[in-house]
Amino acid sequence: MTYDTIIRNGRWFDGTGAPSAVRSIGIRGGHVVAVATEELDETGCPQVIDATGKWVLPGMLDIHTHYDVEVLDGPALSESLRHGVTTVMLGSCSLSTIHVDGVDAGDLFGRVEAIPREHVIDAVDRHKTWTTCDEYVDALEARPLGPNLAAFIGHSDMRTAVMGLVRATSKSVSPTKGEQAEMERMLAEALRAGFVGMSSQQLLFDKLDGDTCRSRTLPSTYAKPRELRRLKSMLRKAGRILQSGPDIQNPLNVGSQVAQSLGIFRNPLKTSLLSAADVKANPYAVHLMGPVARFVNRLGGNFRWQHLPVPFEVYADGIDLVIFEEFGAGAAALHLRDEVERNEMMRDESYRREFRKQYESKFGVRVWHRDFFDAHIVACPDESVIGKSFGQVGRDRGGVHPVDAFLDLVLEHGRSLRWRTTISNHRPEVLKKLAREPSVQMGFSDAGAHLRNMAFYNMGLRLLRHVNDAKQAGREFMTIEAAVHRLTGELADWYRLDAGHLRIGDRADVVIIDPAHLDESLDDYAEQPVEQYGGLSRMVNRNDAAVTAVLVGGRTVFTEGEATDLVGRQRTGRFLRASHKSPALPTEKGELTSVG
Template identity: 45%
Template structure:
């Protein structure tokens, strides 16, 4: 039996929104067994966890990740754990590994999420030992998980499994009554064993990879609303969640999601959408969306929420390798070509350039990306003199059109051209307005995806820093206790899982945050290998193709992380046992319905 632990000297925020209190925590066998006065007596053999001058919070919850593939290779998920995240959700955006053939799952997953197919396909071929929603959770239970995991069922996966991948990707085909019943059966199975709900995607610029169906939207996009409603009825009956991706270009089908969530004459449908932001391409849309949220929930009796990030939404891009180019046809046309020489030839073609320029500047069609070359700056390039300059500045110096200049550089240098831009949440006052909105769910890190484009693994720390800096300026965004609640207990309660609070009898998922470490270093970016030291003799794909991913790390901000009462992060390092022993995280199942 493990020694008792006492977390001593900290200010405890319980995740329920109560003000912080100086207390010590007694932990025995992975459970909080007492909340003690400061410096109270503890068992003689207790291990002391130093929390002096620190905040003690429940483990943070990341409600939107794409760790589905990574945890098969790296179940520690250390990039999240080191930032205090002790629970992650899988199965977002209609994507799931719960059912399907390995190659088809890789085709659905990899291009959309910016993960190498050369890694995911052989990984699944070698290790897939499940054949449906229930056996998938059993498989996850067998892994030496770092954080806890909870799962949504991906609509693309069950649609392809019941209709066949080709039919599921054909806009002319609707599922037969038998096929729809089979989808409903798979969803019932998932809900019975504790899935949080179902994820769907209506965004057509999320595209298939692989060869056979390359560049078609993923299967869930081809469904009609009658199909979505038929599946949503099961969720409504069970009090489970529908996670949805609206069409971010037009944004109009947010209203259809609002109507689907509406209650009054029926139970409200818990609906979580992606994502409430202040985009440069659509100033004010977040205010309108916030109004729709309030009206849906107050007047229509709905339970509609938007996920939101507490930080600017910024992107790093190698050449054209980023999903925002999928929102118009010429961008998809280029991304369809995987061979660098073929893509370069297309980018140099005059007819293609005319198509690209026309669609790039089309303001009649909605857009999510600002497409402003003055806001995109080169951060790495074989032409060193270009680093630090915007594409607009480079074009002006060359006496060239900005679109032509960008295509010139992308054709010449391919992925060696690396650039940076901010897409949304660049105005602090508007971001603070979003974070205070009562109908948001704090999260949307996309952890485990877009490894070369984004790094939001530490969003809880960025949230706490933002709130703390507001207090220091005398212009509070919200209280620290409310911020902690938004990162923990509020999420757990809404999704129906046992997590997110510090209470006697509760599981000891605990973070010790050093507020002095919440400084500007939480914003600093690094590029580090996904797998630092592959095991000797491991298969060639086990190093994640040698890929370097973006991370933000400031290890001084989190002093300790305990998962189920076991130390997972301390003294600036993950413990060696994390990801190797099955005594940290487990599968969390929905408790509602």
């Protein structure tokens, strides 16, 4: 037997959680064809990778991204590839680009996901050739995809396309019988095309961009129970998934979202809900999430929380950060695009009084802790404030209120004022509990969105480091095998995707990790310009020594932090249809690379 690639003597993890072992892996035709205790015959093999002392595991899955726009102009999605992510999910949070045009896509994605609106419009209008889900898949696969893709269809996408953005975001308007039928037809078409399900959103601080409906919430938040019930019924019958975000200010909405997973004389609704987080603003809520989910699942539900398994640290340029959308004064500032007009409002004492009042209010559920003593300046033309919190700056300026210190600095320096804070997941012991919680899924990276605000492309590596460090210190809270399973096979099995495993016959999506370099470099700050967004500098992760190699479909796409010639030039990934085994990709000569 000859091989296209041999990975020699690495510690092999199959993605099931089974014990790992030192093995040699033989790959041919894009699939694993040998897992051997002895060395494989390397005769005629064009690529042999020595993985001695390293971990060989299935490529990781990222179940929550907003790559829907970036994939059109930058289909390599190399920021995920370089960290061992070989399958990414599109269409999160009710947002997709299946049916809307460029302008509507710009309004949907621009503000809530902090992707420059003009680039969203340009990318969608320039590339859109599809009118159906099958045509969308074909259009994606005509590009040089780096990782594999899977997708939800977005409820806001369908609602906007059917009703128009104005009607879709009007409280007094419900879809007509014909419009409801058209949304149901769109969802049925998506399910036939292999989409994993539908994403919706009820969170009320996600706001629209543009002029027509600026600052209204996403279209899916206006859907009445009947509309949602009919769409959810289709997902139940098909055994597909609802991804959703609840209205966190309404406990009844959160409870109903969890309870809807129950079957009771019908199929359970597989539900993935945002999100399980140890929020600083409410340190007690996280302890209820696991028990509630376990209770529902014991009764026959099929419910999961999405969870970011690392500290949720965010950065901001001035006041441009989505957390300000959750209270009136912050949303009012983000509503104004004109800098002069915005600055005039921030100087107004009545506005400042209202901002201070809302900042200090202890009532209501919130995401941001609203503590400017826990928000530190990292860059500013005035170097004297760098490294200080806004609260400390206020004290230094004679006892100025933290809100006024913040607003003064924004007025003085605009977007040149850069600062950071950690919103959630700040307690390592709580992260350990969440990592073990069976109702929690590892996800919620938001890759491809919030380009200047955060970077969690390497979240899988950071979880593995957390687990490995605890093991080395004699305080193991989870085996390495279990952690790998949580990032790979567990997700693939729940979403019913042909990914996440590394056994004989499986597609050879592989990441090779050097555990010696799962170190503090994973936390380092880095930026990189995005060519397709006009050179905008976005936050990224750079810990290239941790990942020795990444393969997609048996083809090497990264080695030692460097992309191979395939990346961005040839397609290595494909669209993974739910519940389908993926056929092999054709080679350059047009021959199938399947092993049968």
